[in-house]
Amino acid sequence: MTAIVRIDDEVVDVAEFIRLLKLTGQFESLIEQVVRDKLTVHAAKKHGVQLSEDEIQQRADQFRRVRGLHRAADMNHFLDALGVSLDEFERFITDGLYQEKMLSNIGDPAEVEEYFSLNSPKFDAIEVSHMVLDSEGKAREMMSVLDDDPDSFAEMAREHSIAETRERGGVIGKVLRGSLKPDIEAKIFNADAGDLLGPFPSSDGSCYEIFAVTAKYPAALDEDVESEIRRRLREEWLLARAQEHVIEVR
Numbered sequence: 001m002t003a004i005v006r007i008d009d010e011v012v013d014v015a016e017f018i019r020l021l022k023l024t025g026q027f028e029s030l031i032e033q034v035v036r037d038k039l040t041v042h043a044a045k046k047h048g049v050q051l052s053e054d055e056i057q058q059r060a061d062q063f064r065r066v067r068g069l070h071r072a073a074d075m076n077h078f079l080d081a082l083g084v085s086l087d088e089f090e091r092f093i094t095d096g097l098y099q100e101k102m103l104s105n106i107g108d109p110a111e112v113e114e115y116f117s118l119n120s121p122k123f124d125a126i127e128v129s130h131m132v133l134d135s136e137g138k139a140r141e142m143m144s145v146l147d148d149d150p151d152s153f154a155e156m157a158r159e160h161s162i163a164e165t166r167e168r169g170g171v172i173g174k175v176l177r178g179s180l181k182p183d184i185e186a187k188i189f190n191a192d193a194g195d196l197l198g199p200f201p202s203s204d205g206s207c208y209e210i211f212a213v214t215a216k217y218p219a220a221l222d223e224d225v226e227s228e229i230r231r232r233l234r235e236e237w238l239l240a241r242a243q244e245h246v247i248e249v250r
Helices: 014-023 027-045 052-066 072-082 087-106 109-124 136-148 152-161 164-168 181-189 223-241
Strands: 003-007 012-013 125-133 171-176 197-203 209-219
Touching: 003 152, 012 014, 027 087, 027 223, 052 087, 109 223, 125 136, 125 152, 125 164, 125 181, 136 152, 136 197, 136 209, 152 164, 164 171, 171 223, 181 197, 181 209
Parallel strands: none
Antiparallel strands: 003 012, 125 171, 125 209, 197 209
C-alpha cells in the first residue's frame, strides 16, 4: 500500500486517492490531459522535433526561478520532498518542450485562413444578455415589462435574475456559434440586434431564461477567431493522433 497522506493512524493510499478522484468527477479530466500530453510527445519524437541542451537548461532554470529555488541544494530538497528524481524532473521539462514545439506547428497562418474560408459561418458572433427567472409566470411578466421598456433589461436582471450574471446586468458578452444550447442558439443567431427572445424553459422546467440580442458580428478573422481556429485544429490533430494508438484506462 503506497501512502499519500497520513492522518494520525489513518492512511490515504493511492487506491483511495484514485477512487476519490473518480467519485468527484476529476479523474477523467486528469487522465484526458495526461493522454493528450503523451500523444503530443510521441508525435513530436516521431516527427523528429529536436531539443537543444540550452533549451532544456533554460526551461529548467525558469522552473527554479519561478519557485525561488536559486541554489542547487534548494532544488535537491524540493525534489526530495516530492519524491521526484533528477531524471524524472528532466523528463518533465523535456516533455513540456516537446509539447510546445509540436503544437506550435499546428495551426499556422495558412491553415487558419483555409479553415476560416471553409467554415466562416461557424464564426458569426452575437453580443447577448440574459436573465433567469424561477417560474414561468415571473418570466412572462418580465417579458411584458421588457416589451414596454427594453432599455430596462440590465436593471431588471440585477433585481430579478437568479443567474450569476445578474451582478453585471445579465451581460454574457460576445459569443460564437456553439456556445449556447442548440435549440436556443438557432433562434438567437437568427434574431436581429435589439430583439428580445424567450422565455425558454430549462431542461427540468425549474427556471426560465430570457435573452436580449444587443449586437451581431458577421464572421471576421480577428484575433479571437484565429485563437479559436487554432484550438479546433489542435483538437482535430489530437483526435487523429489518438486513432494511431491503443489507449486503455485502468
